[in-house]
Amino acid sequence: MSDRTELPSAENPEGLLDLKVTEPKKWAAGMPAVGAAMADIFEESGTRGFKALFRMNQKTGFDCSSCAWPDPDDDRSPVAEYCENGAKALAEEATLKKVTSEFFAKNSVADLAKQTDMEIGKHGRLAEPVYLPKGGTHYQPISWDGAFKKIAEHLNGLSSPNEAAFYTSGRTSNEASFLYQLFVREYGTNNMPDCSNMCHESTSVALAEAIGIGKGTVTLNDFYDTDVIIIMGQNPGTNHPRMMTALEKAKQNGTQIIAINPLKEAGLIAFKNPQSAKGVMGLSTALADLYLQVKINGDMALLKAIELLLLEAEKETPEKVFDHEFINNNTVFYDQFVDELQKHNVQDLANAAGIPLSQIQQAAEILKHKNRIIICWAMGITQHTNGVATIKEIVNLVLLKGSIGKPGAGLCPIRGHSNVQGNRTMLIYDKPYEKQLDKLKEVFGFEPPREHGYDVVDSIRAMQEEKLKVFFAMGGNFLSATPDTVYTAEAMRKLKLSVHVSTKLNRSHLIHGEEALILPTLARSDKDMINGVQQFVSCENSMGVIQQSKGMLPPVSDQMMSEPLIVCKMAKAVLGDRSVVDWDMYSSNYDHIRDIIEDVIPGFDDYNVRVRKPGGFYLPNAPRTGVFETDETPGKVQFTITQLPKHQLAEDEYMMTSIRSHDQFNTTIYGLEDRYRGIHNERRVIFMNPVDVEKAGFKAGDKVDLYSNFEGQERKAHLYLVVPYNIPERCTATYYPETNVLFPIGSVAEKSNTPTTKLINIKIKRHQG
Structure with missing residues (x-):
């Protein structure tokens, strides 16, 4: 391998711009958000983008490719059912700028890598498939048939299917995700790393073990009818701006909000709703009643301190603070949990959390006589060594208060990418359950692999050890999303072939295997026509709603291909006559894909009928109704004894x-x-x-x-x-x-x-x- 300095950079250039620092805001959104969104739309896509904005997140429109915050079940804003970053995402989808083979002929991989991630992404939509040969410096045009033939040559030339890995981003629809995992398993591997491995995997593991399902238990309407909302390790103003509308409505209905975050974030302090007269006039709604500025990863200590204070209050007024009816009927290990909790000292816990004890006492006072409590969290909780344990401690607090399985109460992990939760529902998982594999065998007739596959971290290590030869990415920017940039880049360069299905150029296309392919795909907002019939796909939001997404923009290139079609054509090229799946049927109309999903995955009865109803439908969620089916204690939820993380810092x-x-x-x-x-x-x-x-x-x-x-x-x-x-x-x-x-x-x-x-x-x- 060449010296690292001769290779395309895996990192952003180390230059500085002209930094300007102003006072941080004490409120989020308002008219500046509208202005920023409109400026991006106008610059990138003009009237084309403005027209599309009115269809984004509407019941008969298309799903935003940004966050997974749910759309209202009832009436939606006809003007702006989206946020600033959603509009910016659409602007880059709707742009008329195109990245063609002529662009690549003028720009080498090494030169493109000298640009920042922002500059790389601003070149426009990928407009035709391109190929980088071994030793090549520039991507060059390749036909779709040629691209599928190249993939087939590599995959069929491996000594084992486990020498390939197939990544999925959260943009991938339910239909594409189901076909993708079907192809991968018929090919013969469970190497399916996905973006969930890097964000809410800790949530999926913790909740599956604790309550029997790896998803949240609330609906959007619960936010409007609750007493307390706790927001931990999350910044809604930037990452989930539409959540602030729900928080504002909750506040108007009398809800108290506790925010827990190391930084004071504007979107947790106050909200200027640009769709209300008050917001247009510059008036804001205060959000957090109590803001606990916890140390990084001090959340576990804070939760235990609150629980200990609540326990003391319960002893003073028995049966008034804890929901003992719920605890007795639905939980196990309560006594063991309380015994362990009492070994802690509340002042020591406050010190570990970095929060004055008086503020923690305020939090306990807010919660003491409330049981309609929703706890939300995101990456600030999950991406720690003790992420799973901290989420189980969140569950402990909810169980003490009986705040699950009732209206206005429950657990609410806030997902990032728009269909990351749907990917997992569609069986994108490196550790599938036996019953899922049994069902695939029953419906399709092939024996799926049973050995667990590689997740994201495992895949990177396997690349580095040259156990992986082919890496296929269905969306995403794998290199920039993963840790240890230099290590990951070195690993990816050891691949024989890297393939990326993408809408825009990103740095992962520039850090490649010996050979590389970039395959341009349709975006959510693009019109998807097959045999003269417009198709639609579906997604699952953070709260388990399945809804349709139907694009409206004419694609800027006739060389783009939808993700379901890419999977079907790749499967035919790779598997040929040995496949038992009717790939031609699934590529002819997406209704056929939904029909077979209905046969394989529970909760999708009458899929094609229900998904066409305005607003879609909810998937079953047993804990939401107070039913708990955990593996270890069927019918009961476990209190979990967790350990405080130990942080040691040199001077x-x-x-x-x-x-x-x-x-x-x-x-x-x-x-x-x-x-x-x-x-x-x-x-x-x-x-x-x-x-x-x-x-x-x-x-x-x-x-x-x-x-x-x-x-x-x-x-x-x-x-x-x-x-x-x-x-x-x-x-x-x-x-x-x-x-x-x-x-x-x-x-x-x-x-x-x-x-x-x-x-x-x-x-x-x-x-x-």
Whole structure:
């Protein structure tokens, strides 16, 4: 292999722009959000994009490709049932700019890699399939038949199907996901890493073990009829802006909100609703009644402190604080849980959480006589070594209060990508259940592989060890989404073939195997026509609603192919006569795909009928109705005894977490305006507590380098600017994915194997050079 300096860069360029810092906002959305969204739509797609906006997230329209926040069951806004980042996502889908083979002829892979992730993504829609031959420097045109033939040659030439891995992003529809896993399993492997491995896998593991289903238990209407909403490790103003409308409605109905986050986030403080007269006039609705600014990964200690205070209150007024009827009828191990809880000291827990005891007492007081409680969480909880345990502690608190299986109460993991939950429902999973495999065998007649496959971290390690030869990605930006950037890039370069099905160019296309293919696909907003009939797909949102998505924009190229068709044509090319699946039928009309999903996956009865109803339908959710079918204790929910994480910092070390900017969704960078935090025209910044800045001898704007050391190996992120910020002492924050290089592949969440990109210990040194 060539020296790393001669290879296309796996990281963003190390240059600095003209950083401007302003006061952080104390409210989110408002008319500035409308202006930013409209500016992006106008710049990228003009009237074409504006027309599409009115159909996005409507009952007969198309599903936003951004977050998975649910659409209202009842009436939806006819003007703007979307958020600022949803509009920006649509702008890049609806653009008329095209990336063709002529573009690649003018731009080498190495030259493109010198651009930032934002610049790479702004070139436009991928418009035709392209191929990079072994030793090549430029992608070149290839026919679709030629691309499928190349894939078939590689896959059929492997010594074992387990030498290939098939990745799925959250953009992939239910129909495409089902066909994809069907092809992969008929091919002969369960190597199906997916984006859930990097985000809510800890949730899926924890909830499946604790309550019998790896999903949340609430509906959107529960938010409007609850007493308390607790929001942990989540920033709705940037990552799920439409959630703020639900929070505003909850507040108007008398709900109290407790926000738990290391940074003060505008979207948790107040909301200016641009669709209300009040918001247009610049008036805001206060959201968080209590804001607990916890240390990074201090959530477990905080939860235990609240529980301990509630236990003390229960002892003072028996049967008044805990729901003993629920506990006795529906749970096991309550006594053991209480015995263990009482071994803790509440002041020590407060210190570990980094929260004044008086504030924790306020939280306990809010919860003491309430049982309609919803607890929400996202990556700030899941992406820690103890992510699974912390979620089980969240369940413990809910069980004490009997806050599950009733209206206005329950567990609410806030999913990121729009159909990441649907992917798993459609059997995209490297560790399938035997009953799922048995059903595939019964319906299709082939024997699916039973051996568990590779998840994301396992796949990267297998590439590095040259156990994987072919990597196929159905969407996503795998390289930029994963940890340990240099290690992952080295691993991907050892592949014989890398294939990416994508709508836009991203850095993963530039860090490739010996040979590489990029296959352009339709986006959610694109009209999908087959045999003269317009098709639609379906998605599952965060709250288990299955709804249709029907694009309306004429594709900018006739060389784009839908994901279901790509899977069917690839399957035919790879499997040929040995396949027992009628791929031609499934590619002729997506109704046939939904018919077979109905036969395989529970809860999809009358799929084609119900999905056509405005608003779709809810999947069954037993815990939502108070029924618990856990493997270990059928009919009962377990209280779980968890351990506090231990954090040790050297005198010159800090904890660092990764965050998204406001102008960003996952790895897609829309711009350089993180206006809620007051950061403009720059992403290479590190947020530090002002006391820490002074103690370290730094000042605002100083250039620094960041170092992490894990298991004796040092990693370095070059050239960052110090920004004093309201964050707990010894805690820092940087933008993802730029500092992914610091997070080691070997640091993962227990049980879920999720990369721990929310916490690494770092040292900060003055930049040299």
